Amino acid sequence: MRWTLKPAPNSEKVKALAKDLQVEPAIAKILCQRNIESFNDAKLFFRPSLEDIHDPFLMKDMDLAVERIDLAITNQENILVFGDYDVDGTTAVSLVASYLRTLTPNIATYIPDRYAEGYGVSYAGIDFAEDNDFSLIIALDCGIKAIEKVAYASEKKIDFIICDHHKPGAEIPNAVAVLNAKREDCFYPFDELCGCGVGFKLIQALGVSRKQNIEEFVPYLDLVATAIAADIVPMNGENRILAYYGLQVINQNPRNGIKALVHQVKKKVLTITDVVFIIAPRINAAGRMKHGNYAVELLTEMDFDSAVQFAADIEIFNADRKDLDKKITDEALIQIIDNEEEERYTSVVYQEDWHKGVIGIVASRLIEKYYRPTLVFTKSGDKLAASARSVKGFDVYNALQACSEFIEQFGGHKYAAGLTLLPENYTSFKNKFEEVVSKTIDKNLLTPEITIDTEIELSEITPKLLRILEQMAPFGPQNMKPVFQSNCVRDNGYGKQVGADKTHLKLNVFQGDNKQTFGAIGFNLGDKLEHVQNDFDIVYTLDENIWNGHKSIQLVLKDLK
Incomplete structure (x- = not known):
């Protein structure tokens, strides 16, 4: 691993921020590195507010999209909500379809078959729309490059609204509206929304003329948070607000489909990391192993018992996916070795x-x-x-x-x-x-790189430090969990390899004359046991460890040397 220490921010700014916020210099330093340099910046960061969500009509073509959907509702047209088969696509379809169904019954969903149709807008989907009398298709998480397909739909008198976040090409499809903050001619203040995030802006805009306020859209944020986590978009700006409130919905009052998935794994409080490793792979497994429709049916199911049945089926798809993934990885590794x-x-x-x-x-x-x-x-x-x-x-x-x-x-x-x-x-x-x-x-x-926020002494690690770090969540790109480096630490002599195949490393470390020790766990670092006989340097994040009801601060080692 390459260890790269982030450049130190301006020391005067760090000192002033530490004083204003009454926090340790290490926290102030990390915040300044993330462009949080004043009390107000910190307030926006630590207390995400729904009031800071942008006006959806700042997005180019949003007025055209809303106008066309309102016309379709008035004329009782059939609307097809179309989206990709991954987590971002299926959550986006579930979100937009479930909101539109509160306005009109003439809504159907369409997820292309991963194998027969491939990625994005498909001719088969447009033919389905024509055969079933749909005059408007709303494409989510795809469509920004579907120039020929939109033209093909146009010949059949089918209109398109595209909600995408992928990089546009030189030409934009000739749709009724193309919602994509990455368009060069779009000046929406935040251009890193995921596909489901763009879908959320669309329903938020539809709510404006219906006198709905932002609080009424919070129940949809469990889907948006899941998509933000799975699509690995930056966890700053508007995404951070949406993910923050979405996680609260996931933990307090999720929709039946997400409740049924969480019910399978029996975990009390989910972090954004749990969403990435527990919820997202299961939603993805439907599209990978069977059909993305399963995921949409799960996420829009109103009856909990039915949702539990869908979740049980998806659990089987996920187990099959794991077996296949291991088998193919082994075969691919042989090819590379050869x-x-x-x-x-x-x-x-x-x-x-x-x-x-x-x-x-x-x-x-x-x-x-x-x-x-x-x-x-x-x-x-x-x-x-x-x-x-x-x-x-x-x-x-x-x-x-x-x-x-x-x-x-x-x-x-x-x-x-x-x-x-x-x-x-x-x-x-x-x-x-x-x-x-x-x-x-x-x-x-x-060579893989570990980016280190700051060096600290072990004596600087306190319950207060951990408490503030936990308030910096949810973590993700542009707001990663802070990584620390401490030098010349020692193990207390009881370091050992743990795990069924001894691949992990368990230590108790201290520094200098301060004999306070911290438990440390290094996943997949078992082979480094020989390096802990004398002084060594460590790179780690901090976690709360609960064992037999006893809480302690644990170092999660990323590397040591």
């Missing part, structure tokens, strides 16, 4: 029978092992489909753009993308991708 005779900057693997629903997860697993931009391909109809994942700091979307001569279709973000290509272009693409990455990547990025 090709290790030359030094490579990328991992690109392909097997025609790999399950398309888990190749994105497998790509992430391969990065855990080899830490380089990774593509996992499988056969999809008469083409090859791939999921791309990247390492921190490297834009895989731009790298794919540089290989576009060999690609049929691609889309996504800086760190995650999807693409299709013709089988005969696979080798040329693989070579070109390797060439592009090898020429453009900073070689340091091929």
Whole structure:
């Protein structure tokens, strides 16, 4: 691991903020690093308020979208709510459809089949709309590049409203309204909403003429928080407010579908990390293993017993997904080992029978092992489909753009993308991708980095420090859980490897003459036991540990040397 200490902020600002807030210098330093430099900034950060949610009509085309939906409701038109099969798409469809059903009964949902139709707006979906007399399609978490498909729908007298957050291309589809804060001609104050977040802005706007206030939309925020967590969008600005209130809904009064999922795992209070690792994979499993419709039915189900049944089915899909993901990862690792005779900057693997629903997860697993931009391909109809994942700091979307001569279709973000290509272009693409990455990547990025907020002495760790850190949640990109470094610590001599296969490390550490010890756990650091015989440096986050009713502060080690 590369340890990178964040640059120290202006010391006068840190001192002034520590005084204003009555907090330790370490907290003030972390806040200044996050551009929270005054009492007012801190108030906005620590006390997220619904009053700070932006006016939805600041988003370009929002007035057109609302006008068209109101017209459809007045004329009793059939509206099809269309969205992608991942967590962001299925939560967005569930949110918009459940709100629209409070206004009109003429609402149906459509999730494309991951295997038959692929990602995004599909011709099959438009044909379904035509066959079933839908005159308006609201596309969520997709559509920003669906130029031909929107034109195709137009020929059939079907209007489109697009709600997306992916990077637009040079041309915007000719839809009634295109809601996307990343449009160059859109000046909405926050451009990092997820797809479900854009859907939320749409229903918020629909509520304005109905004299609904923001509090009435809070029950929908369990879906928005789930999408924010799963889509790994920045946890600052409007996203932080939406996630903060959404987590409260998840923990206090979630919709039946989320309650049924949580019921399966029997955890009392969920953090944003729990949403990422407990709720999101189960919602995703429906689209990966069976069909995204299951997720929408679960999340819109009004009857709790029925929701429990959906959740039980999804639990089985998730167990199957785990088995497949392990099997394919093992097969992919063998391919990489077999090709290790030359030094490579990328991992690109392909097997025609790999399950398309888990190749994105497998790509992430391969990065855990080899830490380089990774593509996992499988056969999809008469083409090859791939999921791309990247390492921190490297834009895989731009790298794919540089290989576009060999690609049929691609889309996504800086760190995650999807693409299709013709089988005969696979080798040329693989070579070109390797060439592009090898020429453009900073070689340091091929070693995982731990970004450290600040160095502290163990004596600075107090219950008050932990209490303030906990108030900085929810954590995510741009607001990660603070990471500390402490130097020249020692173990009290009882350090040991723990876990069924001894892969984890359990220590009790102290520093200098201060004999106060802190329990420390290092997941997957069991092989570092030999390094703790003398003084060593540690990088860690802080957690509350509860054992036999006794609460203590625990260091969660990320690395040591």
